[in-house]
Amino acid sequence: MAPAQAHPRSAPSASEEADLVARLRGGDERAFEALVERHYATMLAVARGYVRTRAVAEEVVQEAWLGVLNGIDRFEGRSSLKTWIMRIVVNIAITRGERETRTIPFSAFAPEADEPAVDPDRFRDESDGFPGHWRAYPGSWASLPEDTLLVRETLDVVKRAIEELPAAQRIVVTMRDVAGCSAEEVCETLDVSEGNQRVLLHRARSRVRSALERHLDG
Amino acid sequence: MAESADHLSCQEVVELVTEYLDESLPAEDASLFEQHLNFCEGCVWYVDQLRTTVETVGEIREEQIPPEAKERLLGAFRDWRRS
């Protein structure tokens, strides 16, 4: 009933992927270049969640591409090409991260403590009649001037908010909402349950919304 | 016998938004969710804010691979192709 959200960067079709794989195996440099350009940013974001510095993340990505080339003949197409590539990144990143004693323990992908989407103070409580109801309604962004949300400044606020997220939330929202990965792709890549993935996404989006709200209302 | 529903509170609604937008709420919860939106302008605006947030995040231009890194990779590709 809710309209599905089409991401601006939707996934390639299965036949497009099969074509790329064939061309890669055939040594087509253009195909490799296209693949690199398509996935570089997401691979970097994923690696960045597991290792200490950006420089190390870049090395992980370089190593991952070697892994892709060395493994492409054995790629069976059971998962999507993208997911297969991302799993290589994760595996290398974890190995690297462990060596540098900085990995996200897998428990970080299982959200424990409660993190309400909205500060409970913004809702009325038992003493206030209408418990659970907004104290004051949130603003209507629909009435903002049309390009407010697209200007550089606003995008910077959003980027910064994502940077400041806890690592697990950052990876999930980057994969889902920046890179347009599907829920299945995220779950397969990071080896998390759909439920956990959704909780992380929920919390990430809630935090980013709060940051946007502070910027727009402040 | 059907017990009448407790209508959802706003505080409950804000926790369900991601599932709702993902279309993974069970059918009757999705109805309860929409029913609440029908009556509560504040939550309509909140859901809209969330949607807008997701759209704005989607506008972030993914970073391009730096030229030196790309050159290195193409070099690795040519080595691989040769072997």
Added chain:
Amino acid sequence: MIAYKFLKLDGTSVFTGFRWPIEELSINTWIEAQVDPCRSGIHVCGTEHLPLWAGQTLYELELKGEIREDSGKLIASRARLTRRIEAWEESVRDRYTRMCADRAHELARSASPPLEQWEAVVEPSVREGPALLGFIAARIAEELDGPSAYTAERARQSVWLVDELGLET
């Protein structure tokens, strides 16, 4: 002015938890509150609003003082319960819920192609009760024929309730 209000079985308000004096209807205690829609005041139904709020038990009230009409409800500064609408009991509630569910199915199937996603919602929602099913039926009508169809469906629901319960309009 006469109005109606649905309360939980224990006589409390669905949203605020306010405990109405249902044991002592004969004493006719006036309840007072400042009118501030959705925030304060006695929120009640005219007959046209009954389908929106259909709940467990139904009471008739007398209103005085400031009475404000808002979307889907009336808000009064002063009100008292006058009687319980005994006719609104379990089997009638179930029949009303079933009526709305059947309408929802009928409307969803009348579309071409049929509204499968909406249809799938109907039966699982039945256990949530009459208010939700009324909403679903009206929403499906709206999907088919726009906002005026939503209003028309709600009006049908209201007429059903008024007739069945013998209410004054």
